[in-house]
Amino acid sequence: MKADKNGFYGEFGGAFIPELLYKNQQELMEAYIPILNSASFKNKYEQLLKDYVGRPSPLYFAQNLSSHFGFKIYLKREDLNHTGSHKINNSLGQALMAKEMGKTRIIAETGAGQHGVATATACALLELECIVYMGEKDVYRQSPNVKRMQMLGATVIPVKSGSKTLKDATNEAIRDWINNAENTFYIIGSVVGNHPYPDLVARLQSVISKELKEQIEDPDFIVACIGGGSNAMGAFYHYIDNPKVNLIGVEAAGHGLYSGKTAAALAAGRPGVLHGSLTYLMQNSDGQITEPHSISAGLDYPGIGPQHAELYESGKAKYYSVTDKEAIQAAFLLMSKEGIIPALESAHALAYLEKMNLAPNQSVIINLSGRGDKDLDTYLSHQKDVQHEY
Amino acid sequence: MSIKNALDQLFSHKSEQILSLFCTAEYPQKGDTRKLLDHLYKAEVDMIELGIPFSDPVADGNTIQEANAIALSNGANLKMILDSLSKQNLDSKPILLMGYLNPFLQYGIEELCKRCNEIGIAGLIIPDLPPELFCLKYESISEKYGVHFIHLISPESSDDRIRFIDAISTGFIYAVSSNSTTGNEQKGNNQAFLERIKASKLKNKVLLGFNIRNHSDYALACQYTNGTIIGSQFIRHLNDNGLSKVSVDQFVNSIKYAQIHSL
Ligand SMILES: Cc1ncc(COP(=O)(O)O)c(C=O)c1O
Numbered sequence: 001m002k003a004d005k006n007g008f009y010g011e012f013g014g015a016f017i018p019e020l021l022y023k024n025q026q027e028l029m030e031a032y033i034p035i036l037n038s039a040s041f042k043n044k045y046e047q048l049l050k051d052y053v054g055r056p057s058p059l060y061f062a063q064n065l066s067s068h069f070g071f072k073i074y075l076k077r078e079d080l081n082h083t084g085s086h087k088i089n090n091s092l093g094q095a096l097m098a099k100e101m102g103k104t105r106i107i108a109e110t111g112a113g114q115h116g117v118a119t120a121t122a123c124a125l126l127e128l129e130c131i132v133y134m135g136e137k138d139v140y141r142q143s144p145n146v147k148r149m150q151m152l153g154a155t156v157i158p159v160k161s162g163s164k165t166l167k168d169a170t171n172e173a174i175r176d177w178i179n180n181a182e183n184t185f186y187i188i189g190s191v192v193g194n195h196p197y198p199d200l201v202a203r204l205q206s207v208i209s210k211e212l213k214e215q216i217e218d219p220d221f222i223v224a225c226i227g228g229g230s231n232a233m234g235a236f237y238h239y240i241d242n243p244k245v246n247l248i249g250v251e252a253a254g255h256g257l258y259s260g261k262t263a264a265a266l267a268a269g270r271p272g273v274l275h276g277s278l279t280y281l282m283q284n285s286d287g288q289i290t291e292p293h294s295i296s297a298g299l300d301y302p303g304i305g306p307q308h309a310e311l312y313e314s315g316k317a318k319y320y321s322v323t324d325k326e327a328i329q330a331a332f333l334l335m336s337k338e339g340i341i342p343a344l345e346s347a348h349a350l351a352y353l354e355k356m357n358l359a360p361n362q363s364v365i366i367n368l369s370g371r372g373d374k375d376l377d378t379y380l381s382h383q384k385d386v387q388h389e390y
Numbered sequence: 391m392s393i394k395n396a397l398d399q400l401f402s403h404k405s406e407q408i409l410s411l412f413c414t415a416e417y418p419q420k421g422d423t424r425k426l427l428d429h430l431y432k433a434e435v436d437m438i439e440l441g442i443p444f445s446d447p448v449a450d451g452n453t454i455q456e457a458n459a460i461a462l463s464n465g466a467n468l469k470m471i472l473d474s475l476s477k478q479n480l481d482s483k484p485i486l487l488m489g490y491l492n493p494f495l496q497y498g499i500e501e502l503c504k505r506c507n508e509i510g511i512a513g514l515i516i517p518d519l520p521p522e523l524f525c526l527k528y529e530s531i532s533e534k535y536g537v538h539f540i541h542l543i544s545p546e547s548s549d550d551r552i553r554f555i556d557a558i559s560t561g562f563i564y565a566v567s568s569n570s571t572t573g574n575e576q577k578g579n580n581q582a583f584l585e586r587i588k589a590s591k592l593k594n595k596v597l598l599g600f601n602i603r604n605h606s607d608y609a610l611a612c613q614y615t616n617g618t619i620i621g622s623q624f625i626r627h628l629n630d631n632g633l634s635k636v637s638v639d640q641f642v643n644s645i646k647y648a649q650i651h652s653l
Pocket of ligand 1: 085113114115190191227228297298343369371
């Protein structure tokens with residue numbers, strides 16, 4: 001997927017930034033492709049992905065889950081990466097880039113804390129100062145990750161404004177960036193933000209589908225959860241123009257699409273501008289961004305990356321949503337059938353399996369974007385309800 | 391058909407020591423926009439910027455963030471602010487709306503400019519609308535309805551960039567005093583930038599804004615530019631002293647004439 005010269009994918013994307021960030025944005029625009037293509041970056045990045053992250057991540061045929069549903073289910077095991085999710089693919093790449101560009105201070109926003117942990121890890125490795133903004137509500141509900149970031153030497157700043165979740169953490173990171181534009185590199189955690197971030201993050205995550213192509217013949221379906229949409233873009237990337245493969249993004253419906261407590265930006269939103277790009281957003285008639293809700297901190301965001309907005313409009317990918325409850329049930333099913341505790345985010349992709357009606361020879365890849373260690377408290381608190389229903 | 395743009399009228403007879411004050415609409419109380427305008431009409435202020443609140447004001451520091459949140463909780467929205475402005479007899483002092491793109495976009499930019507023209511609003515300041523996109527999408531609308539779109543420059547803007555922005559600007563250029571969000575008390579005037587602005591000999595008037603706090607900031611800015619815009623410090627003053635004629639006059643005097651100023 002290519003952006004036009006102003007950074008638009010169809011009508012979506014762009015770089016809606018204040019003049020204060022113009023120079024930084026231009027700097028990144030000019031630097032990112034040459035750096036990504038340079039031999040020195042490639043060598044370092046690929047070596048680290050292999051020896052440090054543990055790539056390629058396995059593609060696991062989930063026998064028990066397949067028998068349960070009656071079709072072939074494979075799990076792309078991003079949960080086995082160092083730090084426990086796909087986020088490290090992006091953080092390492094951007095941190096290496098920051099270093100190439102001579103930046104000394106790294107900032108990041110985080111929801112589930114996975115991007116924060118991945119960034120704190122990359123900064124420890126590359127000896128960069130690291131500041132992570134995290135909504136106060138997420139600091140509480142993802143506390144194991146806060147402690148991990150702190151152990152890794154990052155400063156975690158709780159954000160008390162707005163809904164105290166990912167959107168507000170992103171606002172605060174952008175403010176920091178404006179105030180420290182000279183020495184600071186903002187490592188965005190998803191395919192969101194102003195151009196060229198969506199493209200940069202998608203390219204760094206595209207390693208997921210690059211590996212898939214070597215691991216399996218064209219599958220019938222690839223399913224991924226969508227917060228901003230980076231694990232999904234990574235899993236879709238090399239299949240976008242392949243009509244044989246159906247691409248499915250799963251948004252977080254929260255309590256339900258019409259409950260007023262949802263984070264499904266495509267299903268419940270309309271186009272608008274937030275955090276530097278024009279994309280689908282949950283907002284009221286006055287253009288005020290509405291507070292999202294998802295049980296999963298990593299999906300609790302009112303927007304979606306502009307590339308997904310365009311894939312949605314063009315029909316090249318399809319998007320559905322599942323509720324908090326469906327995600328929890330899917331997580332427990334994976335635990336009992338396969339002995340894998342998924343991240344709550346990834347559980348949304350798993351929950352979509354219930355809605356698929358496939359023939360036994362058809363195949364689905366679920367992008368298992370992360371592991372669920374950070375979500376144990378939430379799972380434990382729902383254990384009773386779920387057991388009750390089985 | 392409306393009268394001549396109030397900003398053009400102002401600049402036709404005054405181009406020095408311009409003072410523009412910014413305050414969020416419907417702040418601190420619902421309905422206060424009208425009171426605010428009345429006091430500012432009578433004060434020694436040349437121009438008024440009314441902030442249209444937004445849920446996610448990323449270029450603003452704490453003071454204006456809070457003002458946005460309070461205005462929204464007061465029920466403020468763009469439509470209601472425009473309706474209330476259209477019911478008042480606007481003074482000859484130019485009024486500009488300053489806000490983030492999304493509420494304007496949802497209202498419809500053409501619809502908004504048409505309405506501004508009818509009501510007599512002189513211009514729009516939209517920090518997250520880059521000049522390139524303005525040229526691509528809204529320049530002809532701006533001309534058609536005689537509504538100025540004000541663009542920002544900052545110490546980070548190169549000389550080439552400043553010349554480009556000057557070339558596409560009408561109304562005036564909003565120079566941001568330092569690389570910061572609004573109301574950042576750690577950052578102050580950037581003398582090198584002021585000198586660069588002066589040396590650029592721009593065709594447009596230039597007003598300096600962001601982090602102007604007192605008479606000395608104002609006086610210094612006026613040596614290099616056509617005047618200043620004060621937002622956060624004015625709002626802090628209103629927070630401490632209330633929204634009244636006395637309070638507004640007191641603030642304006644402290645900026646324009648203070649003999650003694652705090653260090
Ligand atoms: C494990 C996991 N999956 C998915 C996401 C959602 O992000 P994205 O949609 O960018 O992949 C997160 C975000 O925190 C995450 O931690």
